[in-house]
Amino acid sequence: MNVAITADVHLPAGDNHPERYNALVNILDSLVKQEINTLIIxxxxxxxxCSNYSRFEEICRQYPQxxxxxxxxxxxxxxxxxxIVGENIRVYNSPALQEINGLGFVFIPYSATSGMGECIGEIRPEKRWVLVGxxxxFGGLKQRNPYEKGTYMPLYRKDIEExxxxxxxxxxxxxxxxxxxxxxxGSPCGIDINETGRRRYLLFNTATGHISTEIVRTDVIYLQEKFLVIPDENEVARLRNDAEGRIAAWGLNQEDRRRARIRIKATGYTSDREVIMGCLKDVFAGFSFVKDEEPDISSLHVAKDNRRNAIARRVLELIEEMEWEFGGNEPERGKVIEIALSVIYGGDS
Ligand SMILES: [Mn+2]
Structure with a gap:
């Protein structure tokens, strides 16, 4: 039997961000269709x-099952x-073991003063169990919540092992x-332009342990792309090709395209910034930019020195041949290229 899991909906108090409420409603509608009766948040x-919960309660009343x-x-x-009051709503304010479909779920509410391990230790479930926190x-994971520096109720690999x-x-x-x-x-609706791509919620089969992904139909899909322009006679054709490739990789259908809000940035060096701007505007003409902005070329520099261009081309060939583990412990290839070009052209070339 499946249960559904989401988190980080960030419902607001006021009327701004109706898309977040709509994402929650979309999940609930999708659960009704699939006859799934449990949603974990x-x-x-x-x-x-947010201190007004009535709108959320009203939504929950419409899904009594x-x-x-x-x-x-x-x-x-x-x-x-x-x-938060509702027949079908349960809020866990202290660590609790709750059976759902015959399987033990340990719900650990957020605490600013303890780690998750300490809270699990208070319960120590004996049978097979599932953690919700x-x-x-911390287990070789580099990704942090970019909005929230510092550590939030850590779960360590050793807790999982214990x-x-x-x-x-x-x-x-x-x-x-x-x-x-x-x-x-992940958040079921992008909170802002930094939360890109289609969003999801999870289905978890409590009998088999199998986990699958369901797409949330959100009002907006944020997408962000950055292009590095390298100066030579093919720069515009290459940029166009690259940009068309990114659009294809988004894999959006016609309806998704209408919901997309994009941010486009070009960096690097060019002989003609206006032509680059024109190219980006043209390729992305069918899309809406977030906050009605234009492609951002504020970090795109002018390079008209042919000798430097020749040096740059040779350096790029060498970088291409380098046997580096780009990404991982080394910078990404794009970052290496960006820094090499800034050395060749200088900051204000
Ligand atoms: Mn949080």
Whole structure:
């Protein structure tokens, strides 16, 4: 039997961001169609400033067949059964073991003063169990929540080794991620332009342990692309080709295209900034830019010195041949190229 999992909806108090409410409704509608009766929300259901829960309660009343299990996150640590009221709503304010479909779920509400391991230790489930929490996982994971520096209710690899949950579902990191048996469903609706691509929620089969991904139909799909322009006679053709490739890689249908909000940036060096701007405007003409902005060429420099261009071309060939592990412990190839060009052209060439 499947249960659904989401997190980090960040519902606001006011009328701004209706798309976040709509994403939640879209998930609930999709659960009704699939006859799934459990939705788990792993923290940050509400934004920091939200203290009006009636709109959420109203939504829940329309789906009486779906049990909604909620833990507080760092943005909504004070939510509780006494502030959010509904027959089908359950809020966990202290670590609790709850059976769903005969499987033990350990719900750990966010705490600013303890790690997840300490809270699991209070419960020490004996049978097979699943962890639901909100915070940072430290187990070779580089990704942090970019908005929130510092550590939030850490879960360590050693906690997982000590308590061996069958599966782990965490909120807090908005980017969807899977690491072994640990899953961040990610925010079901991009909070801003930095949360790009189609969004998802998870389905978890409590009998088999199988986890699958369901797409959330969001009102907006944010997309962001950065292009490095390298000066030579083919720069425009290459940029156009690159840009068309990125659009193809988005894999959007006609309807998705209407919902897309994009941000486009060009960096590097060119002989003609106006032509580059024209090319980007042309290739992305069918899309809406976020906040009605234009392609950003503020970091695109002019390079008219043919000797430097020749040096740059040779350096790029050498970088191409380098046997480096780009990414990983070394910078990405694009970053290496960007720095090499800035050395050749100087800061204000
Ligand atoms: Mn959070």
């Amino acid at each position: 792993a923290g940050d259901l509400f934004d920091k400033d 779906i049990d909604i299990h909620i833990i507080p996150g760092n943005h909504d640590p004070d939510i509780s059964r006494s502030v 909100h915070g940072d996982y 308590f061996s949950p069958w599966r782990v579902f965490l909120g807090h990191i908005h980017k969807p991620m899977n690491i072994d048996n640990l899953y961040y469903p």
